[in-house]
Amino acid sequence: MKQVLKFKxxxxxxxxxxxxxxxxxxxxxxxxxxxxxxxxxxxxxESQKAADILEKAGAAEETISLVYALDQPVDDALKKNVxxxxxxxxxxxxxxxxxxxxxxxxxxxxxxxxxDKKTILVPVTVDGAHEEIIELAGKxxxxxxxxDETVYLTGEAIINNDVNISAQEGLKKTELITVVLIFxxxxxxxxxxxxxxxxxxxxxxxxxxxxxxxxxxxDWFDFPVSNYTxxxxxxxxxxxxxxxxxxxxxRYKEELLAGHEVEESIVNTYKTAGRTLFISATAVFIGxxxxxxxxxxxxxxxxxxxxxxxxxxxxxxxxxxxxxxLLKDKLFWPSKGAASHKDSKIWIAFSKVSVARxxxxxxxxxxxxIPVLLTYDNDxxxxxxxxxxxxxxxxxxxxxxxxxxxxxDSLPVQVILKKDTxxxxxxxxxxxxxxxxxxxxxxxxxxxxxxxxPTGELIEDLxxxxxxxxxxxxxxxxxxxxxxxxxxxxxxxxxxxxxxGQLPSGSASTGGAGLRQAAGGIKQINExxxxxxxxxxxxxxxxxxxxxLKGLGSxxxxxxxxxxxxxxxxxxxxxxxxxxxxxxNELAKGVEAANGGLGEIHKGLSELTDMMKDMGNTKSxxxxxxxxxxxxxxxxxFEPVIDRYTIDEETGIMLEVILEQDPYSREAIGTVEEIxxxxxxxxxxxxxxxADIAFSGISVMNADLNDVSTKxxxxxxxxxxxxxxxxxxxLFRSAIMPAYMIGSxxxxxxxxxxxxxxxxxxxxGYDGVSWAVPFFGFxxxxxxxVDYSIFLLDRFREESINGKNVRDALITSMAKMGxxxxxxxxxxxxxxxxxxxxxxxxxxxxxxxxxxxxxxxGLIILPLLIPAITVSFGRGVWWPFRG
Numbered sequence: 001m002k003q004v005l006k007f008k009x010x011x012x013x014x015x016x017x018x019x020x021x022x023x024x025x026x027x028x029x030x031x032x033x034x035x036x037x038x039x040x041x042x043x044x045x046e047s048q049k050a051a052d053i054l055e056k057a058g059a060a061e062e063t064i065s066l067v068y069a070l071d072q073p074v075d076d077a078l079k080k081n082v083x084x085x086x087x088x089x090x091x092x093x094x095x096x097x098x099x100x101x102x103x104x105x106x107x108x109x110x111x112x113x114x115x116d117k118k119t120i121l122v123p124v125t126v127d128g129a130h131e132e133i134i135e136l137a138g139k140x141x142x143x144x145x146x147x148d149e150t151v152y153l154t155g156e157a158i159i160n161n162d163v164n165i166s167a168q169e170g171l172k173k174t175e176l177i178t179v180v181l182i183f184x185x186x187x188x189x190x191x192x193x194x195x196x197x198x199x200x201x202x203x204x205x206x207x208x209x210x211x212x213x214x215x216x217x218x219d220w221f222d223f224p225v226s227n228y229t230x231x232x233x234x235x236x237x238x239x240x241x242x243x244x245x246x247x248x249x250x251r252y253k254e255e256l257l258a259g260h261e262v263e264e265s266i267v268n269t270y271k272t273a274g275r276t277l278f279i280s281a282t283a284v285f286i287g288x289x290x291x292x293x294x295x296x297x298x299x300x301x302x303x304x305x306x307x308x309x310x311x312x313x314x315x316x317x318x319x320x321x322x323x324x325x326l327l328k329d330k331l332f333w334p335s336k337g338a339a340s341h342k343d344s345k346i347w348i349a350f351s352k353v354s355v356a357r358x359x360x361x362x363x364x365x366x367x368x369x370i371p372v373l374l375t376y377d378n379d380x381x382x383x384x385x386x387x388x389x390x391x392x393x394x395x396x397x398x399x400x401x402x403x404x405x406x407x408x409d410s411l412p413v414q415v416i417l418k419k420d421t422x423x424x425x426x427x428x429x430x431x432x433x434x435x436x437x438x439x440x441x442x443x444x445x446x447x448x449x450x451x452x453x454p455t456g457e458l459i460e461d462l463x464x465x466x467x468x469x470x471x472x473x474x475x476x477x478x479x480x481x482x483x484x485x486x487x488x489x490x491x492x493x494x495x496x497x498x499x500x501g502q503l504p505s506g507s508a509s510t511g512g513a514g515l516r517q518a519a520g521g522i523k524q525i526n527e528x529x530x531x532x533x534x535x536x537x538x539x540x541x542x543x544x545x546x547x548x549l550k551g552l553g554s555x556x557x558x559x560x561x562x563x564x565x566x567x568x569x570x571x572x573x574x575x576x577x578x579x580x581x582x583x584x585n586e587l588a589k590g591v592e593a594a595n596g597g598l599g600e601i602h603k604g605l606s607e608l609t610d611m612m613k614d615m616g617n618t619k620s621x622x623x624x625x626x627x628x629x630x631x632x633x634x635x636x637x638f639e640p641v642i643d644r645y646t647i648d649e650e651t652g653i654m655l656e657v658i659l660e661q662d663p664y665s666r667e668a669i670g671t672v673e674e675i676x677x678x679x680x681x682x683x684x685x686x687x688x689x690x691a692d693i694a695f696s697g698i699s700v701m702n703a704d705l706n707d708v709s710t711k712x713x714x715x716x717x718x719x720x721x722x723x724x725x726x727x728x729x730x731l732f733r734s735a736i737m738p739a740y741m742i743g744s745x746x747x748x749x750x751x752x753x754x755x756x757x758x759x760x761x762x763x764x765g766y767d768g769v770s771w772a773v774p775f776f777g778f779x780x781x782x783x784x785x786v787d788y789s790i791f792l793l794d795r796f797r798e799e800s801i802n803g804k805n806v807r808d809a810l811i812t813s814m815a816k817m818g819x820x821x822x823x824x825x826x827x828x829x830x831x832x833x834x835x836x837x838x839x840x841x842x843x844x845x846x847x848x849x850x851x852x853x854x855x856x857x858g859l860i861i862l863p864l865l866i867p868a869i870t871v872s873f874g875r876g877v878w879w880p881f882r883g
Contacts, residue, residue, distance in 0.1 A: 001270045001321065005263060008322045015318060019205055022212035029215045029230055030171070033301075034164050036225050042295050045704035046676065050696035053418050057648035061097055064137060064155030066122035066145070067397040073117035079103045081146065086122055088144050095128025095136055107455065119404035126157075133157045152397030156411075156698065159384060159394045163840075166388045167227035170838025174231055177834035178238045185827050186242065191335040195249065198323045198331065203241035206315045207233060210308035217307070224300035228776065231835065231843060237308045239831030240284065240784060243824035244316055247273050247791065250820050252324055253332060262328050266321050276794040277316065279731050280787040285309045286727055287783030290720035294712040296705075299775055344818025350863035351814045355807055358868035365865045369751045376754040379761050379768035382702035383664035386766060387841050408446050408659030413672060414696040415439070415655040415679055416647075417688045424451070424642065424650035426628040428687040432653065433458060438682040439657055444671035450655040451633075454641045653688075659699065665767060668699040669706050676703075705771055713775050720779070724786060732797060733881045740869045741789045744861050745782050752853035753777060756845055770842040777849035784828060784850070785857050788821045789866060796870070806874055810867045818863065825858030 004011065041048045054061075068074075068082065086101040100123045102112035112121040124140075126133050137153050145151045179200065186196035210233060217223035251273035255265035288306035291299060324331060354361040385395050401409065415435075417423070429451050436448040436458075447456035633642060645654050657675060661667045676695055683689050721742055728738035753774060760766045795817050799809035832854075835847040870877055 001267050001274070001317075002263075004318055004321055005266065005325055008318075008325065011318050012322050015205065015209075015315070019209045019212070022216075023208050026212035026215040027219055029211055029218075029225070030168055032215060032218050033225050033227050033229055034168075036297070036301075041701070041704050041708065045701075045708060046695045047697070047701040047704050049692075050414065050416050050694035050700070053416055053652070053692065053694050054647065054696070057418070057652055059647040059652075061125045061127045062133065062155065062157050064124050064126060064133065064153060064158060065397065065401070066120075066124065066140070067152040067154060067400050068120035068122070069150040069152065069400050070118045070120070074113065074120060078149075082120055082122065085144055085146075089122075089124055089140060092136070092139070095126045095132045096124060097127050098125040099123070111455065114404035116404075119400055121401065121405070130157060130161070134161050152393050152400060154394045154397030154401070159388075159398070162388045162392045162394050163384060164227060166838075166840050167231070167843075170835070170840045170843060171231050171234065173837050174834045175234055177837065178234055178831050181830045181834055182238055182242050182827060185823075185830055186246075189246065189823050189827075190249070190332060192332045194327065194331055194333050198249070198320065199242045199245035201323075202245060202315050202319045203238050203312070205319060206241055206308065206312040207237045209315075210237065210304070210311045213311065214304040214307050217304075224297040224303065226298045226301035227840075228298070228772075228843075229301045229304045231838070232302055232305050232776075232780075233308050235831050235835060235847075236305050236780070236784070237312055239828035240309070240787070241312050241316070242827050242831070243787065244277050244281070244312070245320065246824055246827070247277055247820060248316065248320060249331070256329055262325055266324050269324075270317070270321070272798065274317070276791060278313070279727075279794060280790045281309055281313045282731075283724055283727055283786045283790060284783045285313075286723040287720050287779060287786070290716055290723055291779060293719050294716045296708045296712050298772065299709070299712050299716070302776060302779060343815040344822065346822065347814040347818025347863050348811075350818075351811045351867060354864045354867035355810050355814075355871050358872050361864045361868040365747075365861060368860060369747060372751050372754045372758070375758060375762075376750065377757065377761075378774075379757060380666060380706070380771045380774070381664075381766055381768035382666065382669065382705055382771050383662075383767060384698075385664060386770070389839060402662065406446065406658070406660075408661060408663060408668075411663040411698045412449075413657040413659065413663075413675060413699050415657060415675070416652060416692075416694045416696065417655075417683070418648070418652040418692040418694070419690070420651065422650045423653060423687065423691065424633060424646055426630055426633060429633065429653075430628060431686040431688060432655065434686070435679065435682045435688070436655060438678050439655070439675055442671060442674045442678055444660050444667060445675065446658040446660045448655055448657050449645075451641055451645045451653065454644070456658065663697065663699045664702065669703045672697075672699045672703040702771075709771055709775060713778070716775070717778060720782065724782070728786075728790075732793065734878050736873055736877050736879050737793060737870075740866070741786065741793065742782075744789065744865055744869075745785045745857070747865075748785060748853045748857045748861050749778055749781050749849075751856060752781060752849045755852050756848045759848060760845060766841075770845055773842055773845045773849065776842075776846050777853075780832075780846065780850045781853040785853060788825060788854075788858055788862055791821050791824070792817050792862060792866065793870075806871055806877065810870060814863060814867060821858055821862065825854045829854045 043049070043052070066085070068078075070078075074082075083101050083103050086099045089096060090099040100108060100112065102109055102120055102122060112123070113119070126136060128136070133155075134157065137158055141153060182203075183196045183200060186199060187193070190196070211230070214223065214225075214229065214233070218225050248269055252265055252269045255268045256262070258265075260268060285306050288303055288309065291303045291306075294300045353364070385398060388395060390396070390399075432450050433452045436450060436453060439445055439448050449456050452458060632638065642650070645656075646652060647654065659668055659671055661671065672695065679693060679695075683691065683693065724742060725738045728741060729735055732738065753769070756773070756777070757769055761768055792813055795813040796809050799812050800806070804812065829851040832847040832850045835843045838844065873879075
């Protein structure tokens, strides 16, 4: 410290110059956080795998929706206006890819207009950067939407943008409130106009320098960043930095009042309080550095606080001593005494219980904490929409969709089946139905949409039993057709008999014998037709019937030719004979017509035979009960369905799963997990067994968040607690003391998170505590709360070394450190309280945990439980080094 004081001015000028230069030149941290996005899931997450597949397939589009909220059912005029708006949006071009007109056809209207006709959806598929999508939304609002109608714009990109904006606005409020609050609290604590400026200046330099360094780390080393980064830097550096300054200034005041010279007072301050500060800062540093072991970037983004702590430590050891030596006792002007260095009457009273009657003290803590702990259910919420105010347009639009169409319709789960080769063909597609049926059996699933069921209901024509019924109808029509042909041939036979009777006796030359032969042939053909018709009715194979008809057609052709030949002979005979030729020609035409009818029947039976053969040779018919005739999927009417549910030139297929629950709900996460298991099980034995399977959608992303955050919480907490134990073990040279210090902090955390859950879930009616809150709440509270136990127990160590027994050392330590700890806890709680007006729910909940925890720890657990445990161990508290 003497060297620091010797070179105080070069050090000060160097730090100020570095801070200013880096602040001017460094990247914009807020912009970096916005660019990083709200969620940066690891590549192994299901939703990220789906995103990668869609991006490679050129199908990584997003959807934003226009939501018309009407007071009256839509009329024809408004339908035209909505269609016109849809066309105008389509004409914008990039980033717009497709706009669905809800009134393009009846099927589209059924899907995009609510049952009461008061809510209309116009989905807009977009493919572009976040900024392009937000710019498009602004353009649609400003230029295209009617001013006399209530139309909301919503979608994942717009909601996330609102979250980002709320976070940045919250940061500005937090910064301002924090500075004002700390200045006011320091003014009250030190009763000095001068003193508050020292912590604010030291912490302000630390914050600006830390922010710049972190911004460069993000650029150079791909350092994790999120909306939480800046807010946590502000809250922790200002709160913790102020606490450390209070610790230093209070001890400095003690040293001055003891009659020491200024420089000696500074050196003594940093030997005692400085050591405590170093231990505390090291513990906090380790706590936040442990976050670096998390997988989830949004969690890792809080590791920036570790950088801030390191910078803060440098500033406290350089800038603060400068002001001490410059201002001397004027640092506390005009106050001649400060509340911060007086013995704490509250903690002296606490010591009479915790030191003198440790069991009673422990019982008091148990009575306060255990009932609260028993209420804890670990209810978590993954609803991003809760993060922002209900008055935001994106939230109002989403809520309107949920009310009008059902909660699950607004944001379906996507199941993606992807191969390297084309997988859309008539045989394989039928297996989608068996997969869809399995998915529909999952509790919480409302319906499934895909190629075989584009509206959520299976196309009836694809069922084999339906097709068999159609085949039966075809056979009945064939039998009916044969009856009509028979009737016609009977008429021809009757006409031939009549004409033959009009011929002169023995006129063989004029074809009488041939006509009689033709009539007999027709009679035989009719008899065979009767046999075929009867056979079809009794189940004769269509192929056999078609073969028989083909032979009969040939016979009818011969009859027709003979009739035309006879007609020609009669025509040349003149007189009455010639007059009969016209009748023969008519009969010949009748035979031709009958032959044509048989040809049509033959063709139908042949097609029926081919279809039955295909059906019989297709394995999927036996597996799925569905059959898609060849060429069906290439028909024009199927083109929109193929476009919607396939990707990457038909090498991938999508299924949209509509949930019964709110896609953001905890229940939806459980449903998604069951869907994933079901799909992996259902594809076994199908053509999609070897396909890459991925899942996408808000509910899937939330399931990934739940999985990743749970694993990260366990891993990071373990590393953090082990790290803290090792550091405290080394610094205190005791294994007992770190154990109950950490135990007391765990008790504090779980009590605080239980209280937070009671407030927000049981009291305010939220689905749960925001998913990121327990992680950040734990890190913040443990890392910051450990400071206060270090403040107390390091002073206890100091008093013990000076020869006092355990009881006396504890009583003295509590008297000397009580006010400092209470003041520090209030100030740190105040800086987190500055998050409350931010309007961002997760920040408000984190602040609630930290504020509750710090006050609970500083006013109850630390003065009652820690001394009680310490005095119970006696000299054994220093095990294994001394006893």
